[in-house]
Amino acid sequence: MKICLFCQQNSIESNLFEWLxxxxxxxxxxxxxxxxxxxxxxxxxxxxxxxxxxxxxxLCRDCQCWIKNSSRQLLNNRALFCYxxxxxxxxxxxxxxxDYQLRLxxxxxxxxxxxxxGNKRVIIPVPVSATTWQQRGFNQVEGFLEGIDYLAALxxxxxxxxxxxxxxxxxxxxxxxxxxxxxxxxxxxxxxCLLIDDxxxxxxxxxxxxxxxxxxxxxxxxxxxxxx
Amino acid sequence: xxxxxFYGRLVTVQATTDLTLPQVTKxxxxxxxxxxxYCQRCQQTFSKKQFHLPNGVDYCPYCLQFGxxxxxxxxxxxxxxxxxxxxxxxxxxxxxLSPLQQKCAQVLKEQAAIxxxxxxxxxxxxxxxxxxxxxxxxxxxxxxxxxIATPRVDVCNELFPRLQQAFDxxxxxxxxxxxxxxxxxxxxxxxxxHQLIRFYxxxxxxIIDEVDAFPFVNNxxxxxxxxxxxxxxxxxxxLTATPTKQLLTKIKQHKxxxxxxxLRFHGHxxxxxxxxxxxxxxxxxxxxxxxRRLFKILEDWFKAGLPVLIFSPEIRLLVEIEKTVKKYFPxxxxxxxxxxxxxxxxxxxxxxxxxxxxxxxxxILERGVTFAKLNxxxxxxxxQVFHEESLVQIAGRxxxxxxxxxxxxxxxxxxxxxxxxxxxxxxxxxxxxxxxISDENLSFLSAK
Numbered sequence: 001m002k003i004c005l006f007c008q009q010n011s012i013e014s015n016l017f018e019w020l021x022x023x024x025x026x027x028x029x030x031x032x033x034x035x036x037x038x039x040x041x042x043x044x045x046x047x048x049x050x051x052x053x054x055x056x057x058x059l060c061r062d063c064q065c066w067i068k069n070s071s072r073q074l075l076n077n078r079a080l081f082c083y084x085x086x087x088x089x090x091x092x093x094x095x096x097x098x099d100y101q102l103r104l105x106x107x108x109x110x111x112x113x114x115x116x117x118g119n120k121r122v123i124i125p126v127p128v129s130a131t132t133w134q135q136r137g138f139n140q141v142e143g144f145l146e147g148i149d150y151l152a153a154l155x156x157x158x159x160x161x162x163x164x165x166x167x168x169x170x171x172x173x174x175x176x177x178x179x180x181x182x183x184x185x186x187x188x189x190x191x192x193c194l195l196i197d198d199x200x201x202x203x204x205x206x207x208x209x210x211x212x213x214x215x216x217x218x219x220x221x222x223x224x225x226x227x228x
Numbered sequence: 229x230x231x232x233x234f235y236g237r238l239v240t241v242q243a244t245t246d247l248t249l250p251q252v253t254k255x256x257x258x259x260x261x262x263x264x265x266y267c268q269r270c271q272q273t274f275s276k277k278q279f280h281l282p283n284g285v286d287y288c289p290y291c292l293q294f295g296x297x298x299x300x301x302x303x304x305x306x307x308x309x310x311x312x313x314x315x316x317x318x319x320x321x322x323x324x325l326s327p328l329q330q331k332c333a334q335v336l337k338e339q340a341a342i343x344x345x346x347x348x349x350x351x352x353x354x355x356x357x358x359x360x361x362x363x364x365x366x367x368x369x370x371x372x373x374x375x376i377a378t379p380r381v382d383v384c385n386e387l388f389p390r391l392q393q394a395f396d397x398x399x400x401x402x403x404x405x406x407x408x409x410x411x412x413x414x415x416x417x418x419x420x421x422h423q424l425i426r427f428y429x430x431x432x433x434x435i436i437d438e439v440d441a442f443p444f445v446n447n448x449x450x451x452x453x454x455x456x457x458x459x460x461x462x463x464x465x466x467l468t469a470t471p472t473k474q475l476l477t478k479i480k481q482h483k484x485x486x487x488x489x490x491l492r493f494h495g496h497x498x499x500x501x502x503x504x505x506x507x508x509x510x511x512x513x514x515x516x517x518x519x520r521r522l523f524k525i526l527e528d529w530f531k532a533g534l535p536v537l538i539f540s541p542e543i544r545l546l547v548e549i550e551k552t553v554k555k556y557f558p559x560x561x562x563x564x565x566x567x568x569x570x571x572x573x574x575x576x577x578x579x580x581x582x583x584x585x586x587x588x589x590x591x592i593l594e595r596g597v598t599f600a601k602l603n604x605x606x607x608x609x610x611x612q613v614f615h616e617e618s619l620v621q622i623a624g625r626x627x628x629x630x631x632x633x634x635x636x637x638x639x640x641x642x643x644x645x646x647x648x649x650x651x652x653x654x655x656x657x658x659x660x661x662x663x664x665i666s667d668e669n670l671s672f673l674s675a676k
Contacts, residue, residue, distance in 0.1 A: 098296040100281055101289060137281035137298065 004031035005105055006090070029105045037086035041079050041228065050200055051079035051228045066203060075210055075221065077200055079228030080106070080113060087227050091199065095140050103143035106226055110144045110196070113224055118194035121222065122151050126197040126209055127180070129156040140198050144226070150196075153188065153216075154180045154209060173202045180212045188216045195223040232413035236308035236373070236430025238269055240301050249304070257301040258286055267291060268303055270425055271452045290449060291425060293405075305428045308459065310371050312399075312415045318368040321361055321394035326493055328665065329355055333362045335487045336465065340367060340433055345464045347439075347479065347486045351658050352469040352624020353598075355493035357387060360435060361394055363465070368398055368415060372432035375417040375457065377424055379444035381406070383437060383596030385573065388418050421450045427457035434458045438595055439466045439475070440617050469595075469624060470617035470654070490661035496633035497659040499626045501619075501652060507642045509607060513545065516552045522605075522640065523556060529603050529636070530557060530585060536603045538588045539622055541611035543567075549588050549607070562586035565593070595621045600629040609639035609648055619651035 002012045010031035027035060041053040049063030059067075063074055081087055094102040114123060125141040133139060142150070160179045168176070182188075195209055200223075210221045233239060234252060259266040266273050267288035280286050285298040325333055332350070339346035340363040350356050360376070367374050376391070378384055381404050388402040395416060402409050403419035421436065421444045434457060436444070444450050458464060466484075468475070478484040492498065506512070506519050518526070529536055540546055546564040553562060561584050565575045572592075579587045580599060587593075591613055604626050609619060619639070626635025639648055 093292075097292050098287065099289060099292050100287065101278060133283065137283045137285050137287070139282070142282070 002028070004034050005029040005102060006034040006037075006086075007031060010034075028108075034086075037084075038090075039082040039084060041082060043078060046079070046228075048076065049074040050203055051077040051225065053079075053082050053228070062203065066207070070207075072207075075195075075203070075206055075223050077203075077206065077223045077225060077228070078113065078117060079200055079225045080109060081227050083199055083201070083227040091140075091227075095136070095198070098136055098138075100138055100143060103140070103146070107144050107146060110224070110226060111148055114145075114148065114194065114196070117222055117224060118192075121192045121194040122153075122188065122218075123149070123194050123196060124151055124153045124209075124213070126195065126205060127152065127154045127156050129160065129179075130158065141196050144198075145196065151186075153183055153186055154212060155183055157181055170202055173204050176204060178208050178211065179205075180209055182212055182216050186216070188213065188218045190217065190219045192220045193218050193222070195221060197223065197225045198227065200225040200228045230413075231306070232311075233411070234304055234306040235311075235413055236305070236427055237411075238303040238305050238426055238428045240269075240295060240297060241304050242301055249306075251306065253305050253307075255303040255305065256299070257297040257303050258288060258299040260286075260299070265299075267297060269294070269297055270449055271456060272449060293422075294425060308373060308430045310373060310432075311413075312368075312371045312373070314371070315368055315397055318395050318398055319361060319365040320396045321358075323358065325355075325358060326495070328489065328491055328495075329359050329493055332487065332489045333359045336360065337363045337366055339363075339485065339487070340463045340465060343461050343463045345466070345484055347466045347468070347471065347475060347484050348489065349468060349471055349486060350489035351492060351498055351662070352595075352621060353492045353498075353628040354469075354489050356437065356467050356469075357390055358493070359489075360465075360467075364391075364395070364416075364433070364435075367433045368395065370432075371415075373415055373417075373430055374433045374435070375419065375424070375427075375431045376435045376437060377417075377419050377421045377454075377457075378437040378596070379421050379441040379450075380438060380592075380596050381420055382573075382576065382592065384418055384420055386596060386598075387437070391416065391418060421453065424450070424453040424457040427453075429456070429459050431458050432462045433465070434462065435465045435467065437467045439468045440470050440472045441595060445472055470620045472617065490658045491665050492628070492633070492662075494630050494633045496627065497662050498655050499623060499635045499637050500655055500659070501623050501637040501639045503609075503639045503641065503644065503648065503652070505643060506640055509640050509642060513548050513552060513607070516548070516555050518552060518556055522638070525636075525638065526557075526605075530560060533585070534601050534603050534632075535579065535582060535584070535599055536586045536605065537593065537599070537625060538586065539594070539604070539606045539614075540588060540590055541608040541613050543590055545607070546588055546590070553586065553588070557586075560585055562588065564588035566590050567592045591618055591622075593625075594618045595624075597625070598628050599625070601632040601635070602626050602628070603636045603638075605638045605640060607640050608642070610641035610643055610645045614647065616647045616650045616654065619647060620654055623651065623655060 004010050012031050045054055045057045047054055047060040049059055052060050093099050128139045156179050193213055206223050213221055255268045263276050264273050265276050265286050270291035272290040279289055285300055287296050287298045364374055384404050392400055398416050399414035400416040401414040403423045479486045543566045550564055563575050563584055565572050578584055602625055623637045626637050627633050
């Protein structure tokens with residue numbers, strides 16, 4: 001009997017029917033109660049810019065601001081889950097406490113979404129800085145991509161002092177400078193890319209990353225995040 | 229970092245920092261044993277494959293909440309030197325123990341001196357804390373280091389001021405996840421059982437209050453932490469009002485010595501719960517209705533100004549209960565509290581000051597809290613969360629004060645089940661034993 005990775009109390013009940021006929025989507029790491037904590041976002045009605053959960057499909061206010069302020073093309077972001085309290089808790093434990101095994105909870109779902117969105121796209125995870133990598137021991141995005149081909153095309157500039165995005169206020173975050181550069185000797189000319197990140201909060205990080213890729217001459221960019 | 233911070237503790241230090249301390253013992257945080265890894269802090273074994281990070285480091289998944297330990301970390305420790313001042317009269321407590329308590333305290337004192345394990349089975353409201361005082365005081369005189377650990381944060385918070393008052397010349401520290409105090413070297417430590425993970429052969433006397441409570445019960449990690457936190461030659465005192473089956477078997481097999489106190493400090497018997505079978509209590513509640521009988525009883529209690537605790541089997545139902553109570557008793561001062569409540573401690577304090585007449589709660593308040601003159605209602609006593617031990621504990625919240633040594637306890641259930649029957653049986657049994665003692669003039673009590 002396996003124990004739920006998230007609450008570490010309840011065991012995972014296998015539904016025999018599910019197990020026999022729907023093996024691919026058979027849940028391996030979450031118990032019945034924890035599954036309901038994470039609210040999936042329906043791509044049909046989500047905001048076309050950032051992937052926020054909405055009841056009707058229209059541009060949300062944040063995305064309208066992005067258009068107004070920077071007159072650049074909106075990212076077509078797909079987010080899988082709402083950034084609610086359990087999700088926040090998940091990231092707290094996964095990223096900041098460093099429980100690497102928690103990557104397994106969402107790994108399969110993200111990889112399924114990548115299959116849907118990015119056939120023949122180059123998959124590019126958003127990087128973490130060298131110090132964070134040293135401390136944390138892993139890149140939280142690459143953890144989700146374990147087992148599939150991706151290209152770590154971006155790096156964080158070494159002189160970039162990162163006092164952790166997640167502790168800043170919204171305005172500070174929006175004003176933060178470009179942290180990423182392209183790795184040398186990479187040719188992304190006329191390639192289609194799929195950027196992967198963990199959370200879309202203000203969109204700043206993803207827009208910075210897409211800027212770098214655009215300058216490298218990619219033909220189109222989409223992005224995928226676990227939460228919004 | 230002071231050198232005293234290392235006495236009997238495991239302090240995490242990254243391998244790269246150089247901290248030059250003489251005679252300090254350095255343990256690698258994670259030991260490799262083929263394909264298996266072993267964490268020196270929480271003593272768990274786990275597979276290398278599963279907990280290997282991409283940067284080549286392994287980490288322990290079991291004690292993450294104390295900060296992640298990786299194979300790059302070292303644990304520094306110094307043996308406990310017992311550097312405490314001489315204290316001939318440590319006990320500043322002015323109160324007096326009842327003859328029965330005194331006898332019990334004497335047994336506890338003797339047991340603490342022989343450096344073995346001992347279980348004290350004392351009914352709820354027997355005054356366990358006070359009974360511990362002579363044993364602790366004796367240990368302080370011998371310059372021993374003492375820890376009182378309990379699984380519950382609320383119990384810790386309640387114990388701390390009492391012990392601080394009782395031993396006002398002894399250094400004391402309160403440790404739990406949200407404790408306002410930082411760790412410093414002290415003779416007396418009050419902490420949650422989780423905090424014991426950070427200690428390493430530190431205590432000469434380790435007292436565990438409420439051994440049968442979650443999360444300590446059936447938790448191998450915490451039980452091993454207890455073994456590691458004690459010195460090799462030391463005494464372990466277990467206190468409980470409702471010993472688990474495992475403990476009782478251990479006693480039967482003579483692996484554990486047990487002393488036993490079936491009477492409350494004021495000499496009155498335990499209140500026996502009244503059982504009220506309401507098959508549709510849940511449906512009624514969702515419709516914001518109360519059964520007429522129950523309403524009458526509650527109304528009488530509120531009129532008499534008696535404080536009431538209502539226990540709910542689920543956090544979800546708290547809102548429904550609040551709504552219903554508001555409908556029936558619009559002028560009542562009340563609140564509800566659950567484990568994740570931000571104002572949890574505040575609300576319990578308000579209840580204690582008798583500002584609320586009713587507190588609706590979950591099993592978090594089942595033990596370790598004392599409100600004077602209390603009456604108790606359990607809704608859905610036949611639900612799974614309320615097992616035999618917690619039912620006895622909850623029933624034991626009533627009648628704990630000298631002013632009102634009796635109280636009413638009502639179990640509302642949709643049907644009778646084994647747990648309820650056994651709980652009532654246990655209370656009756658303890659009352660029988662209690663009656664015997666008051667009859668036989670205290671000759672019954674002994675460590676058997």
